[in-house]
Amino acid sequence: MTNHVTVGLFVRLEAKPGKEAEVEKFLNDGLALVQQEPATTAWFALRFGPATFGIFDVFPDDDGRQAHLSGQVAAALMQQAPDLFAQPPAIEQVGILADKLPGA
DSSP states (O other): OOOOOOEEEEEEEEBOTTOHHHHHHHHHHHHHHHTTOTTOOEEEEEEOSSSEEEEEEEESSHHHHHHHHTSHHHHHHHHHHHHHBSSOOEEEEEEOSOOOOTTO
16 A cells, blocks of 8 residues: 555634634644545644644545545534634645655
8 A cells, every 4th residue: 555645735724813722622623533534644733823723634636635625624624714713714735746654
């Protein structure tokens, strides 16, 4: 089995003032949902600063990425976005040029 990935997502999130702890909890709770997605090869919740967060995840192919975008984490993100974020999540689809993953 190969762990090679070809595509990913980078999502930038800006918490509303006073919602930073809720965003951090939301991202930590999302890990359990992502662990149920076989095509999500790697998933990272990020914190860039006091109110700036992000998600970076990678997939073997576009089918895996689309399955993730149709999954529970994406649905929860869009449902809670108006309450948690100062602006809508900025979701960028990216191509992976090179990777180093365990077992690869």
